[in-house]
Amino acid sequence: MSLQILDQILKNGKGLLLAYDHGFEHGPTDFDERSVDPAWVMEIANSGFFTGVICQKGIAAKYYNTDKDKENKKAPLIVKLNGKTAFQEDKEPISLQNCSVDEAIELGAVGVGYTIYVGSKHEEQMIQEFSKIEEEAHKKGLAVIGWMYLRGECVDKDTDKEAYAARLGLELNCDGVKVKYTGDVESFKKVVAAAGKTKVFVAGGPKLDIDKDTDTETGIYQMAKEVIEAGAAGLAVGRNIWQAKEPIEVAKKLAEIIYT
Ligand code: FBP
16 A cells, blocks of 8 residues: 555656755755745746655745645645754764654645664664654555665665665665665665665755756766666755756756656
């Protein structure tokens, strides 16, 4: 049942999600005068190239559900249920719940997201909290996406660790996981294999050099091609879209790579 639920945020089995929770996670430092405005980012989300938009509950409440006339054009909503600020520079991070599954449903969400810092000495607390969320969200018909981010001093650079993080998402019954790209197709195939029936999305990371990039062989486009070649579902991108000079052009090119 949960895989069908995930279909709401997929097209041809693939997905391009627009992430916009950075005001919480990083602070306004990521924004310019356009991207600081959630309404502007919601317009990008509703361009038709995205299979979902991800934000915290306040952005959803004030900017997602406001214009009923646009209901049909809306990108499906995924509400992040936890988060931490950038002031917490702990090498062993923890991020706890700030929004309930019911609140997310009231806001119009078809899915919920939750970050687990895999490898942090606090991971058990996040896993326990996430497991309750997962159970409730699935009972109520929502897709569940785990941000499986490796953090903590015991995590080394071995790329198999990304596969471990993705596998943890499968073990915890995530419908989708969001992980970092390992940098090459072969190692990322292992990540996708480890995730099994759990769909894999790759985080965009800091903005790559896309604005002078009309050729689609470099930067975020090349990453998208490799990610799809490795068998992943797609990307969950923030900064590489709304920090671009022409965000909708970038989205269009990524959509061509991902959905075809
Ligand atoms: P980006 O594509 O901008 O990297 O966004 C993806 C994302 O997962 C966001 O949802 C989140 O706010 C951010 O990255 C967290 O990044 P980090 O943990 O590296 O600070």
